[in-house]
Amino acid sequence: MNRFAALLDRLAYEPRRNAKLRLMTEFFRVTADPERGYALAALTGALSFAGAKPGLIRRLITERTDRVLFALSYDYVGDLSETVALMWPQGRTGHNRPPAPTLAEVVEALSATLKPDLPPLLAGWLDALDETGRWALLKLITGALRIGVSARLAKAAVADLGGLAVNEVEEVWHGLEPPYVALFAWVEGRGPRPQASDPAPFRPPMLAHPLDEEDFAALAPSEFAAEWKWDGIRVQAVKARRTDGRAVARLYSRTGEEISAAFPDLVQALIDDEAFWGAIDGELLVLRDGRVQSFNVLQQRLNRKAVTPKLLVDFPAHIRAYDLLADGESDLRPLPFAERRQRLEEFVRRLASHRVDLSPLIPFVDWAALASARAEPASAGAVTDAEAVEGCMLKRLDSPYVPGRPKGLWFKWKRDPFAVDAVLMYAQRGHGKRSSFYSDYTFGVWRDGEGGDELVPVGKAYFGFTDEELKALDLFVRNHTVNRFGPVREIAHEPDRGLVLEVAFEGLQRSARHKSGLAMRFPRISRIRWDKPPRDADRIDLLETMLARIEAGRAARPRAAERE
Amino acid sequence: MRPADILTLTPAGLFCPPGDFHVDPVRPVARALITHGHSDHARAGHGAVLATAETLGIMGVRYGEAFAGSTQIATYGEPIALGPVRVTFVPAGHVLGSAQIIIEAGPTRIVVSGDYKRAPDPTCRAFEPVSCDVFITEATFGLPVFRHPAPGAEIAKLLQSVALFPEQAHLVGAYPLGKAQRLIALIRETGYERPIYVHGAMERLTDYYVAQSVQLGDIRLVRAEGRAALGGAIVICPPGALQDLWARRFPDPVAAFASGWMRVRARARQRGVELPLVVSDHADWDDLCTTIVETGAEEVWVTHGQEDALVHWCLLNGIKARPLHMLGYGDEDATEAPPAASGQAGGLDSTPAVQVATGRVPGPGRPREGEPSP
Ligand SMILES: [Zn+2]
Ligand SMILES: [Zn+2]
Numbered sequence: 058m059n060r061f062a063a064l065l066d067r068l069a070y071e072p073r074r075n076a077k078l079r080l081m082t083e084f085f086r087v088t089a090d091p092e093r094g095y096a097l098a099a100l101t102g103a104l105s106f107a108g109a110k111p112g113l114i115r116r117l118i119t120e121r122t123d124r125v126l127f128a129l130s131y132d133y134v135g136d137l138s139e140t141v142a143l144m145w146p147q148g149r150t151g152h153n154r155p156p157a158p159t160l161a162e163v164v165e166a167l168s169a170t171l172k173p174d175l176p177p178l179l180a181g182w183l184d185a186l187d188e189t190g191r192w193a194l195l196k197l198i199t200g201a202l203r204i205g206v207s208a209r210l211a212k213a214a215v216a217d218l219g220g221l222a223v224n225e226v227e228e229v230w231h232g233l234e235p236p237y238v239a240l241f242a243w244v245e246g247r248g249p250r251p252q253a254s255d256p257a258p259f260r261p262p263m264l265a266h267p268l269d270e271e272d273f274a275a276l277a278p279s280e281f282a283a284e285w286k287w288d289g290i291r292v293q294a295v296k297a298r299r300t301d302g303r304a305v306a307r308l309y310s311r312t313g314e315e316i317s318a319a320f321p322d323l324v325q326a327l328i329d330d331e332a333f334w335g336a337i338d339g340e341l342l343v344l345r346d347g348r349v350q351s352f353n354v355l356q357q358r359l360n361r362k363a364v365t366p367k368l369l370v371d372f373p374a375h376i377r378a379y380d381l382l383a384d385g386e387s388d389l390r391p392l393p394f395a396e397r398r399q400r401l402e403e404f405v406r407r408l409a410s411h412r413v414d415l416s417p418l419i420p421f422v423d424w425a426a427l428a429s430a431r432a433e434p435a436s437a438g439a440v441t442d443a444e445a446v447e448g449c450m451l452k453r454l455d456s457p458y459v460p461g462r463p464k465g466l467w468f469k470w471k472r473d474p475f476a477v478d479a480v481l482m483y484a485q486r487g488h489g490k491r492s493s494f495y496s497d498y499t500f501g502v503w504r505d506g507e508g509g510d511e512l513v514p515v516g517k518a519y520f521g522f523t524d525e526e527l528k529a530l531d532l533f534v535r536n537h538t539v540n541r542f543g544p545v546r547e548i549a550h551e552p553d554r555g556l557v558l559e560v561a562f563e564g565l566q567r568s569a570r571h572k573s574g575l576a577m578r579f580p581r582i583s584r585i586r587w588d589k590p591p592r593d594a595d596r597i598d599l600l601e602t603m604l605a606r607i608e609a610g611r612a613a614r615p616r617a618a619e620r621e
Numbered sequence: 622m623r624p625a626d627i628l629t630l631t632p633a634g635l636f637c638p639p640g641d642f643h644v645d646p647v648r649p650v651a652r653a654l655i656t657h658g659h660s661d662h663a664r665a666g667h668g669a670v671l672a673t674a675e676t677l678g679i680m681g682v683r684y685g686e687a688f689a690g691s692t693q694i695a696t697y698g699e700p701i702a703l704g705p706v707r708v709t710f711v712p713a714g715h716v717l718g719s720a721q722i723i724i725e726a727g728p729t730r731i732v733v734s735g736d737y738k739r740a741p742d743p744t745c746r747a748f749e750p751v752s753c754d755v756f757i758t759e760a761t762f763g764l765p766v767f768r769h770p771a772p773g774a775e776i777a778k779l780l781q782s783v784a785l786f787p788e789q790a791h792l793v794g795a796y797p798l799g800k801a802q803r804l805i806a807l808i809r810e811t812g813y814e815r816p817i818y819v820h821g822a823m824e825r826l827t828d829y830y831v832a833q834s835v836q837l838g839d840i841r842l843v844r845a846e847g848r849a850a851l852g853g854a855i856v857i858c859p860p861g862a863l864q865d866l867w868a869r870r871f872p873d874p875v876a877a878f879a880s881g882w883m884r885v886r887a888r889a890r891q892r893g894v895e896l897p898l899v900v901s902d903h904a905d906w907d908d909l910c911t912t913i914v915e916t917g918a919e920e921v922w923v924t925h926g927q928e929d930a931l932v933h934w935c936l937l938n939g940i941k942a943r944p945l946h947m948l949g950y951g952d953e954d955a956t957e958a959p960p961a962a963s964g965q966a967g968g969l970d971s972t973p974a975v976q977v978a979t980g981r982v983p984g985p986g987r988p989r990e991g992e993p994s995p
Contacts, residue, residue: 063778069886070895076786083785122765123937129930134885143766143884188768188884397754492887 058160059186060088061096062193066332069204081214085241094236095160100211103235104164109175109198114141117180122147132544135492138195145183145191145432155185161236163194175325199206209261209461213514219244226315227460231258231313236494255282257305259313260336260382260390261460265450265467272468273424282394283419283427286469287377288352288447289342290359292316294376294413294450295383296327296334304328321364323374326412333408336382337401338458339416342445343372349445364587377416378405379450382458390458397458419449428452431470447471475565475603476583477502477595480512481556484534484546487519494527495546498582500558501573504597512550513597515573518560530556559584565604575600623795624755624920625724627706628733630945635733635757635924639726640703642671644733644973647949654695654708656735657719658683661950671695673710675718675833679798682829688831695720697746713737714748715902716799717830723751731755738901739908740772743806744835749914756918760926761903761951762881769905775898776807779877783855790835790851790871791859791896794860794878799902801829801857804879805837807900808855816841818851820858820867826909864893881905881910910934925950 064084071077081100085093098104116143118127134140158166163182170178179198183191191610196202212230213223221244229251233240242248294523296306308317317324320341327333343358350372358372381389381401389397398418405415417438421427425492427449430437434446448471456466479500487496497519501512522530533548533556540547549555561583568576576599622639629636642652649666656662656672658679662670665684670677671693680688695701697720709719715736722733732753739748762769763981783791795801802822816839819827824842831837843856848870862868863876878894881901889897904912909931911919921935921942924973928944935942937977 067782067896068895070889072895079785123933125933126765126930129927129933130764133764133767133927135887139886140766143768147768188770493891 058092058158058194059162059190060084061092061099061160062186062190064096065193065196065202065216066189066583068206072205074210077210078214078217081206081211082217085215085218090238090241091161092159094241095164095235097211097215098164098235099160099202100206101208103208104197105407109167109179111137113176114138114195117141117176117183118145130596132486133492135486135488138201139192141183141384142188142191142195145243149517155181157185157187157190158182163197164235167198203291207461215240215244219246224460227261230261231255240551256299257295257307257336259293259295259307259309259315261292261313262291262338263458263460263467263505264311264462265452265469266462266464268451268468268470271360276451276468278423278427280453280455282454283421283430284379284416284450284452285419285434285446286448286450286471287340287342287349287416287442288445289340289349289355289377291338292341292376293334293336293338293382294323294327297386298334306333311351311384318361319339319364320374323368323412324377326410329408330408330413332404333410333413334385335381335404336383337376337378337404337413338382339376339378339413342375342377344375346372349377349442351444374412376413378413379416380458388429393455393457394452395454427470434584464586475563476559476561477515477599478557478586478589478593479515479560480550480591480594481533481548482512482514482550484530484548485544490525491519494522494529494531495529498530498558500560501550502595510552512591513573515571515575515597515600516560516580518558518563518580518582521583522560522585526582526585550591553590555591557589557594558582558593559586562569565600572599573600575604622726622729623781624729624731627724627729628755628757630698630947634947634949637703637706637724640706640708640724642703642708644722645735645950653689655680655723656733657715657791658720659716659736659796662735665689669693671701671708673697673718673720675840676720677718678829678833679718679826680826681800683798706872711749711751712746714739714742714745715746717802717833717835719745719799721748721751723753729754731757733757734759734916736761736903737912738904739761739912740769740901740905742803743810743904743910744803744830746841750912752915752917754918755920756913756916757922757924757945758909758913758931759903759950760909760923760931762901762905763909763923763927763929763931765906767881767884767906769884769901770899772807772900773811775879775900779855779896779898780808780811780813782875783853786875787853788872790848790856790864790874791855792856792868792871792874792876793898794863794876794880794894794919795857795903796880797859798826800879800900802827802835802837803859803902804900805840806835807837813855814838816854818846818854818856820856820862822859822862823857829870854954860892898970906930913940914938930979 065079068077071080114137130144131140158471166178178499182194186194209223212226216223216226230395232255233251238252239248243250288606291310291311296304299305306324307315308324309321310316343355348472358368378401381397381404384400384404389400402415405413415429419430419437421430431449435443439446448469451468451470453466479502481498482501483496483499485497487494497517499514500513504513505512534546537549538546539549560580562577562580564578566576567574623732627637627639629638633643633648633650635644642654643650643661645652645656646653651668653667654671655676658676658830663676663680665688668690670689672695674694676693677694697710697712700707700709705726709723711723713719713721713735715738721737723736724731729967730753732751734757736759737748793804795804803815818841820841823842827840849872852872860878874894875895877896877898878892879898879900881899881903882888883897883899919941921940923931923944924947932942932944
């Protein structure tokens with residue numbers, strides 16, 4: 058797997074899409090089956106290993122190295138897997154070294170190995186691999202491989218191998234399994250096109266780019282349709298006939314995982330509906346009395362392990378349809394959005410079931426009109442469902458349905474998160490790319506203390522700023538340190554000395570763990586208020602008010618992995 | 622004499638009172654012994670300078686012939702008496718002309734390593750270990766994570782990229798003295814015969830190497846060709862030029878950087894490097910440790926770099942060791958060292974500058990509030 062590791066290493070640094078493609082295509086060209094197939098699986102995220110936790114890796118290295126040397130090294134490198142890969146003791150070298158495992162061996166052994174046998178197996182591999190090989194192996198088995206390659210790009214590299222279009226590979230992809238020997242044979246012209254054996258396959262979803270206010274200048278309102286972005290889980294519902302004539306219905310998450318078993322009520326409704334033949338893209342929501350429930354309610358259903366009859370009654374699942382991907386046997390994805398939308402409206406109208414309805418379009422004439430609709434969904438058509446609106450989607454009327462996140466076709470425009478002005482109190486060095494910068498910031502707001510106003514920490518943020526801002530923040534930290542506690546620096550935070558950060562966050566909850574009694578969800582630095590003296594920062598009362606509003610049922614928007 | 626009487630620390634750097642000379646002083650002194658030509662070790666303005674002929678030559682190229690009041694050539698292996706002490710220059714394998722300096726007073730022998738490496742380098746004489754009582758070593762890469770791979774493998778990485786992206790110029794950031802010429806020589810060893818282009822900042826030093834009979838093949842200046850015409854070429858430039866406007870005129874350039882720091886991904890990413898090449902002119906961790914053992918020294922002083930880990934390793938292995946926390950080094954060949962490595966040297970009194978944790982760790986020690994609850 059040293060060769061695959063070298064590819065990953067190169068990809069991790071390579072910013073250019075075309076160069077990434079060429080590197081991967083070249084790898085597939087010179088690497089034999091099944092090694093390249095497992096590599097493709099790793100690149101597309103189709104491999105998942107259980108059992109290799111950071112704790113195990115930490116244990117292996119502490120058994121082999123001095124604790125102080127490890128601590129100094131880890132502090133310097135800032136990444137556990139990388140530190141271990143670099144400082145793993147190299148016993149035997151040259152010809153005496155055990156042969157490095159192939160990726161195929163690693164994958165096959167991991168799937169056949171029980172947890173207690175994992176440590177010696179892993180240690181043996183680490184002995185046999187070089188630094189890059191160890192890094193790649195550790196990143197792979199801890200599921201932390203981030204090399205800037207999407208599954209689609211990896212498939213495009215396979216397609217390039219035989220001069221095919223990436224969508225041709227996408228078409229046959231579902232139903233194929235690692236190590237994809239038949240796929241490579243077909244692409245290289247040595248075998249037949251693999252048959253998509255599944256009559257109700259997953260179709261890779263089309264995703265949107267986030268949009269900021271300033272982006273609008275470049276977009277013409279007349280070229281777009283707008284619709285609500287619902288706060289549920291993005292799903293695909295497919296129904297088709299098997300060769301024996303029986304109907305098969307499936308529900309997929311947006312990553313292609315089949316989730317039918319968790320929603321038997323919905324799947325049964327699809328099976329029963331004689332008009333539903335095809336594939337729709339939509340949002341799975343819980344509806345009660347025709348009203349969309351908040352994501353919290355949906356989450357209660359998702360959290361239950363057993364699907365009981367009571368659960369089905371209390372949390373009725375529902376799909377709000379965004380798009381029609383297949384109408385009967387015909388693939389609508391190449392059609393423009395406007396045309397698909399029309400077909401979708403007809404499709405939904407024909408349905409007998411109330412489990413599927415249409416996500417309405419938002420009428421607007423210009424961006425200002427859309428902005429006010431987004432600010433007040435209730436008065437712009439979302440009516441009683443307004444609380445479940447997470448923002449708006451903008452879709453080009455002429456956009457075909459392209460898997461992945463194509464540029465310039467679809468945009469998401471989320472609602473504003475919460476924000477407060479807080480004071481920087483402590484900073485700590487970051488990890489990974491930022492390990493030499495003070496990039497983790499603890500911030501606080503004012504409250505009444507025994508001796509007058511005092512700052513109480515309310516959260517910690519380590520993103521939201523640009524690289525330039527990071528440099529400026531880092532410099533500020535270094536120049537305003539008043540105390541050091543191990544890796545932590547205390548920064549001057551007095552009424553007239555210190556730095557105010559505008560912190561945006563997505564939610565707020567009570568927490569006994571924190572001194573302030575509050576915990577923020579997804580806090581990030583939205584602006585650095587160089588202009589503002591700390592005395593003008595916000596007080597805890599503001600957060601209390603926000604929390605009270607949230608608890609009263611307004612606008613809590615927690616996030617789950619399945620949501621876009 | 623005790624070692625501490627033979628060599629002490631002054632604000633100008635290591636000083637030998639009985640011999641009345643400094644080694645690699647960072648400010649002008651009456652008499653300086655210079656280990657090698659990197660600008661953080663070899664500075665202009667001293668009264669008398671004793672160094673190898675190549676180091677003197679390099680200083681002349683960089684600072685003009687009047688860089689010192691007087692100069693004297695030290696020949697490798699030939700002792701020179703300076704008052705009651707004897708000094709001998711021995712190859713250090715770092716760059717052309719680089720030397721360790723043996724300082725002997727009576728039965729006591731101290732070796733000042735200067736910067737050194739053990740990896741092969743076709744452009745300079747190989748390091749020779751010298752047994753001694755006190756070994757004064759650098760520790761630029763004094764952490765166990767720094768293990769430099771065989772340079773040939775890194776050169777192969779570069780040439781593979783040139784083959785796969787034949788229309789793109791490959792800009793390789795390298796320090797103008799030593800690294801640049803070594804890279805060219807290593808590339809030539811693979812049989813690569815096409816012209817290699819160099820940035821104007823390396824012209825004179827590269828010419829000096831060639832004049833000293835270092836074989837570098839067909840070397841051309843970038844400015845003689847024009848950047849737009851250099852698709853597919855290998856171009857060696859100072860690291861700083863990679864982010865310059867200068868680099869943008871090349872056809873879709875690939876930014877490579879040859880340095881020991883490239884071993885750590887975060888360092889490579891911070892610099893926007895697309896093709897990191899782990900090629901270093903300093904000893905890596907294994908070589909630092911091996912060399913200390915080979916010298917048989919009972920005591921090790923660590924001049925500059927990552928002192929903590931190396932001192933700890935010495936103590937673990939029963940060798941007396943102390944950090945000197947010397948300031949002013951690492952400016953030339955370690956400019957990209959992160960703030961943590963370069964900004965916290967403790968000064969000459971060797972009290973640690975980093976305050977040790979004394980109390981409770983405040984807020985940030987808690988679990989991160991920002992993370993979604995499980
Ligand atoms: Zn040097
Ligand atoms: Zn140095």
